[in-house]
Amino acid sequence: xxxxxxxxxxxxxxxxxxxxxxxxxxxxxxxxxxxxxxxxxxxxxxxxxxxxxxxxxxxxxxxxxxxxxxxxxxxxxxxxxxxxxxxxxxxxxxxxxxxxxxxxxxxxxxxxxx
Amino acid sequence: xxxxxxxxxxxxxxxxxxxxxxxxxxxxxxxxxxxxxxxxxxxxxxxxxxxxxxxxxxxxxxxxxxxxxxxxxxxxxxxxxxxxxxxxxxxxxxxxxxxxxxxxxxxxxxxx
Numbered sequence: 253x254x255x256x257x258x259x260x261x262x263x264x265x266x267x268x269x270x271x272x273x274x275x276x277x278x279x280x281x282x283x284x285x286x287x288x289x290x291x292x293x294x295x296x297x298x299x300x301x302x303x304x305x306x307x308x309x310x311x312x313x314x315x316x317x318x319x320x321x322x323x324x325x326x327x328x329x330x331x332x333x334x335x336x337x338x339x340x341x342x343x344x345x346x347x348x349x350x351x352x353x354x355x356x357x358x359x360x361x362x363x364x365x366x
Numbered sequence: 367x368x369x370x371x372x373x374x375x376x377x378x379x380x381x382x383x384x385x386x387x388x389x390x391x392x393x394x395x396x397x398x399x400x401x402x403x404x405x406x407x408x409x410x411x412x413x414x415x416x417x418x419x420x421x422x423x424x425x426x427x428x429x430x431x432x433x434x435x436x437x438x439x440x441x442x443x444x445x446x447x448x449x450x451x452x453x454x455x456x457x458x459x460x461x462x463x464x465x466x467x468x469x470x471x472x473x474x475x476x477x478x
Contacts, residue, residue, distance in 0.1 A: 256409075285466075294455065294470035295410075342409055344466075353459070354400065355466055357409035 254278050258343050258358035265333040265365045273328040273361050275343030282348040284326040285355070288312065288339040295342065301326055302348055333365045368393040372456050372469035379446055379476050387441040387472045389430075389456035397460035399423075399432055399439040404453045404471070413441075413454070446476045 259274045277284065285300035297310030301320040315337060317329040326345075330337060340362050344355040373388040391397065398417045402410040414423030419434035428443045439456060456469040 287468075292470060295468040297466075344410075354412045354415060357402075357411065359409045 256343055256345055256356050256358035258341075258361050260361060261359065263361060263363050265330075265363065267334060267365060269333050270329070270331050271333065273330075273341055273343075273363070275326045275328065275358060276324050277326075277343075277345040277356070278324065279345065279356065280323060281345035281356070282323070283355075284320065284343065284345045285310070286316070286318065286326070286328045287342045287344065289342060289360075290339050298328065298341075330363075333363075335365045337363065338365045339363060368397070368458060368460055368467045370456050370458055370467055370469035372454075372472050374472070375453075376473040376475055379474070381448055381476055381478050382445045383476075385441070385443040385446045385450075385474070387454055387456075387474070389439045389441065389469060391437050391439065391456070391458050391467075393437075393458055393460045393467075395460050397458040399430070400457040400459070400466075401428070401430055401439070401441050402455040402457060402468075404455065406452070410455060446474070448476045448478050450474060451476045 256277045282303050286298040287295040296312045299318040301307045307318050340360050342360050343358040346355040347353045369392045371390050400415045401413040403413045404410045414425040416423040416432035422431045430439050430441045453471045453473045455471045457466050459466050
């Protein structure tokens with residue numbers, strides 16, 4: 253059981269470049285989400301999905317796209333990177349249906365946009 | 367909307383000192399409450415949780431009690447160790463397991 257995996261661990265982009273952050277989980281979780289973590293601001297929800305084919309926006313969705321074609325994978329796409337997107341990105345997953353269900357986090361991707 | 371407030375850090379303690387990190391929340395309905403811990407260079411991991419009023423969550427010597435009357439979920443540990451140095455996040459979930467709301471985090475440093 254690998255849990256939640258994220259690739260890459262580190263990435264440096266130039267302004268305007270695009271890239272995809274990968275996230276996968278092997279726990280058959282319905283719910284998956286992406287957060288960004290910035291100093292002094294905690295975790296902010298970017299996008300989430302409650303199942304394959306269903307996605308929705310979180311608190312800070314601008315500049316990011318997601319899709320959920322399978323239960324296991326939930327990639328995050330940056331279409332045209334900006335310096336404001338320099339951050340640490342965490343993917344998380346969990347079961348739906350009960351508020352007491354915890355979320356499981358991946359190790360994070362540290363992104364720098366120059 | 368729902369929100370979580372935590373005491374500002376950083377918090378610096380000596381080994382074996384008593385720890386309290388305050389957390390209060392605002393939510394409609396009856397949320398579940400969580401404490402997550404993030405060690406340097408790692409993702410968040412669940413430390414403890416409580417799902418209803420007066421529940422006490424505990425793990426690794428840490429405790430927190432769900433106080434509905436004061437909308438609080440303060441984290442405590444009687445004797446901290448250097449290995450407890452980390453960032454601690456209070457969080458709530460009030461939407462059938464979707465859309466956690468996290469506090470800003472409190473950085474704890476424990477000195478030998």
